[in-house]
Amino acid sequence: MNRGVSWPALWLGIIGFGILYVPVMVMVVYSFNAGRLVSVWAGFSTKWYGELMQNDQVLEALGKSLWVAVNAATLSTVFGVLIALAFVRYGNFRFRLLLSALASTPLVMPEVVTGLSLLLLFIAMEGFLGWPAGRGLDTIIIAHTTFGMCFAAIVVQSRLRDFDMSIEEAAADLGATQPFIFFSITLPVIAPAVVAAWLLAFTLSFDDLVIASFVSGPGSSTLPIVVFSKVRLGVTPEINALATIMIALVAASVITASIIIYRNAAGRVATTQKGSQP
Amino acid sequence: MAASMMAGRRWISRHGRRLVVALPLLWLLIFFLMPLVEVAQTSFTTARRGIPPFAPLWGFDKDGFFTNFNLKNYGLLLDYWQDYIGPAGNSLRLAFFSTLICLLFAYPMAWWIARSNPRQRAILLVLVMLPFWTSSLLRIYALIGLLNPNGFINSMLIFLGVIDTPLRMMQTDFSIYMGMLLTYLPLMILPLYAVMIRLEDDLLDAAADLGASRAGVFMTVVLPLTLPGIVAGSLLVFIPAVGEFVIPALLGGPEQIMVGKVLWTEFFRNRDWPVASAIAMLLLALLALPIIYARYQDGREAAIDRVGGQGGAP
Numbered sequence: 001m002n003r004g005v006s007w008p009a010l011w012l013g014i015i016g017f018g019i020l021y022v023p024v025m026v027m028v029v030y031s032f033n034a035g036r037l038v039s040v041w042a043g044f045s046t047k048w049y050g051e052l053m054q055n056d057q058v059l060e061a062l063g064k065s066l067w068v069a070v071n072a073a074t075l076s077t078v079f080g081v082l083i084a085l086a087f088v089r090y091g092n093f094r095f096r097l098l099l100s101a102l103a104s105t106p107l108v109m110p111e112v113v114t115g116l117s118l119l120l121l122f123i124a125m126e127g128f129l130g131w132p133a134g135r136g137l138d139t140i141i142i143a144h145t146t147f148g149m150c151f152a153a154i155v156v157q158s159r160l161r162d163f164d165m166s167i168e169e170a171a172a173d174l175g176a177t178q179p180f181i182f183f184s185i186t187l188p189v190i191a192p193a194v195v196a197a198w199l200l201a202f203t204l205s206f207d208d209l210v211i212a213s214f215v216s217g218p219g220s221s222t223l224p225i226v227v228f229s230k231v232r233l234g235v236t237p238e239i240n241a242l243a244t245i246m247i248a249l250v251a252a253s254v255i256t257a258s259i260i261i262y263r264n265a266a267g268r269v270a271t272t273q274k275g276s277q278p
Numbered sequence: 279m280a281a282s283m284m285a286g287r288r289w290i291s292r293h294g295r296r297l298v299v300a301l302p303l304l305w306l307l308i309f310f311l312m313p314l315v316e317v318a319q320t321s322f323t324t325a326r327r328g329i330p331p332f333a334p335l336w337g338f339d340k341d342g343f344f345t346n347f348n349l350k351n352y353g354l355l356l357d358y359w360q361d362y363i364g365p366a367g368n369s370l371r372l373a374f375f376s377t378l379i380c381l382l383f384a385y386p387m388a389w390w391i392a393r394s395n396p397r398q399r400a401i402l403l404v405l406v407m408l409p410f411w412t413s414s415l416l417r418i419y420a421l422i423g424l425l426n427p428n429g430f431i432n433s434m435l436i437f438l439g440v441i442d443t444p445l446r447m448m449q450t451d452f453s454i455y456m457g458m459l460l461t462y463l464p465l466m467i468l469p470l471y472a473v474m475i476r477l478e479d480d481l482l483d484a485a486a487d488l489g490a491s492r493a494g495v496f497m498t499v500v501l502p503l504t505l506p507g508i509v510a511g512s513l514l515v516f517i518p519a520v521g522e523f524v525i526p527a528l529l530g531g532p533e534q535i536m537v538g539k540v541l542w543t544e545f546f547r548n549r550d551w552p553v554a555s556a557i558a559m560l561l562l563a564l565l566a567l568p569i570i571y572a573r574y575q576d577g578r579e580a581a582i583d584r585v586g587g588q589g590g591a592p
Contacts, residue, residue, distance in 0.1 A: 005393055006492075009386035016383035019459050020409050026430050027420035037428065079302045086299045093295070095303055101573070102306035108513075108569050110521025112538045113558045116545060117313030120320055120555070123330045146309045149302060178294055207413040210523050210538075214545070224415050231419050231528060240423075243416040250412045258404045266396075 024247060031240035048241040055238060057226060065223040068137055068212075069205040072144035076201035077194060079145065080152025087153075088160040106147040107154075115214030118143050122215060135217035143215045144208060148201035155200060159193030160186075203250075314562075321555035322347050332551045351556035362540060366560060369536040372451065372526075373519035376458035377512050380466040383459065384511060385504075388470035392477070403471070410464045418457050418528055425453050425529075449531025457525040462518070466511040473507035513572040521561055537561050 005013070031049075035042030052058060083103050086093065106114065122132055122139050132139055163186070171181045187194070209224035216225065230236050319335045323346045326333050336345040355362040391402045409417060424430045425447040432444040447453055477500065485495045523538035530536070537557060545554040 005386070005390045009389060012383055012386040013390045016387045016459075016463060017405060019383070019456065020405075020463060023420040023424045023460065024409075024412075024417060027423055030423065030430075040433070079305060082298045083302045086302075090295060090299070093299060095299060099299065099303050099306070102310055103302065104573055105569065106306075106310055108517045108565075108572050110518065110538060110561055110565065112521055112523055112541045113317070113561055114313075116541065116551075116554055116558050117317040118309065120316040120551070121309070121313040124316055127330075142309060146306070149305070153302075203411055207415065209415055210542075224413065227415060227419070228524075231415075231422070239416075239419060243413075243419065246416065247412050251408060254408055254411050255404060258400065262400045 024243075027240050028244045028247070031237070031244040033237065033240075036237055048237040049245075052238045052241045052245075058223070058238070058242060061221055061223040061226040064137060064220065065206055068140050068144065068222060069202045071141045072148050072205040073198045073202035075141070075145040076148030076152045076205075077156075077198045079149035080154075080197050080201070081156050081190075081194060083149065083153035084156035084160050088157055088163075103150050103153055106150045109147070111208075111210035112214075114143070114147065115211040118146070118211070119214045135215055136220040137216075139215045139217070140212050140220065140222065143211050144201075144205040147211075148204055151204060152197035152201050155197040156190060156193045159190045163189060317555045317558050320552055321351055321559050322349065323552050324348065324350065325550045325552050330551065331549055351552045354553060355556055355560060362537075362557065362560070365535045365540045366537045366564060368534060369520045369522075369538070370564065372454050372458070372534065372536065373516050373522070375451075376455055376462065376519050377466075377516045379455055380459060380463055380515050381508065381512065384463055384466035384470055385508075387463075388467045388474050388507075391467070391471050392474035406464050406467050406471075409460070414461045415524060417460050418524060421453075421456055421460055422448070422528060425456065448529065449534070451534060453529040454525060454534050457529045458515075458519055458522070461522075461525065462515040465514040469510040469514065470504065470507040473504050477503055513568055517565055517568050517572060520565055537564070 030041075032044050032046060033041055034045035034047065083099065086099065087096075090096075118139075119135070122135060126132060126134075132142075167185055167189075168181050171185055172178075176184070207224060208222075209228050212222050213225055213228075216222065221229075227239060227242070230239055320332060323335045324333050325331055333346045335347060336343070338344070387406070391399055391406070394402060422429070426432070427444040427446065427448065429447075431447070432441075435441045436444065481499060481503075482495055485499045490498060520536075521538045522536060523542055526534050526536040526539045527542070530539075537560065541554050541557040541561065544550050544557060
């Protein structure tokens, strides 16, 4: 039997990839358009990149977004590792069911609900505790950490499941304390997953518009908030330039990371299985 | 000495464990569960001028306990059903067909990837995951440049002489479906791919050797075995699609108003937080069953896990 892909399926697949990539490619090309309109090619120019570099509002928002994303990703990763440790290592601990429900529902919660509900909480807390006083970057970091840790936990969990426990048991037999074992053995072994979890949480935070819009205060507009307000007013060539830079950065890092992972995995397959993998 | 060291170690391992569970548990109780309680409370109170712009649901004053509990917000949703329940229906309809269209494209794409040789597969998987790592807001913005009346597609078609007047593509169901495909297609492909890669060639060969036609093999072997992937992917697309805000806000018109956009308008434009909270409760009610069902699917974890790093591996 033919194990390949039939022609109609191949065509649907090509159209599918087309839908994912054509809009972005057209935008990248037109970011070098001298004219203001998307439809009319008025010659090659990098002037929108120049104007972007002059746009203080965008640059300031970029700085805020990076600050929020770095903090949220770091907190998310720490909590994500803790959740993963609890689920993989602690068996049937108390509150397991509660924690698993709480750590998986944020993954599917509609963003508008998460945003609105957190804002209402922050306002209630401000009334009772006096904290957080107003809303700003801190409240965005808290909001992003809340769903980021759930994604981070999943990424770390699968790596932790494959972990060879005998190494840790050997260390414990030789008298190492639990924290020492964790930092000197467990963490280095799961490091790739921890990095992946951090990057995922960073991306989710950096791209979030809806939740940040609810929980941000005046003067704490992140990049997506600024982009959204500009896009609403129509197509702006500066945003083309901004999007091109961001997509190029992401593409470069994802492709580099994939090549490294692919080479490592291929090397491991070759040495352990001697080409028995199809 | 040895005994005290042992005791100290045991203390750390016991209380360390407690901390490991307690820290994330407390965070999620405070910043995930309590906010939902807060929304539920606010949906039963009344809007007023001031900060915050709603009356407290309950409290104590000089006369003792008081409450502002009422069902007016929900009554409002019913009275003006075409402004509230209508968009909720729109959301379900658009999300349902978006899920189907995603499945239509994702199924052959995942099959194609799973049947490729390891090298080609790695490249195709990166192509699927790349959009996931880039901002969906920016990709939807790129789509606007394509679909606008004076956008890329219309200018090309007019230039080539295919049409005289621009096609209306923005603010239609079509633009919504394109936006949903652009945003959610990778989320449908990954769980499908995860089940298809485990499908043994021998199984397909056996079915074919026993006389099954191509369609027969598909219906009796491939489809049942990939069903878990179909269910997981569909939930991954359907649930966020129902609550979607950016897509109807940027690509939709008055016919495509979705419940997420109504909530947004009620909150930011009308500043009626209690009504916005009632809409949030409505949205949660719509999604309660799929959300509970999704908890019992491991396909979602597989997909997120794949996005989170192992994707490039053969």
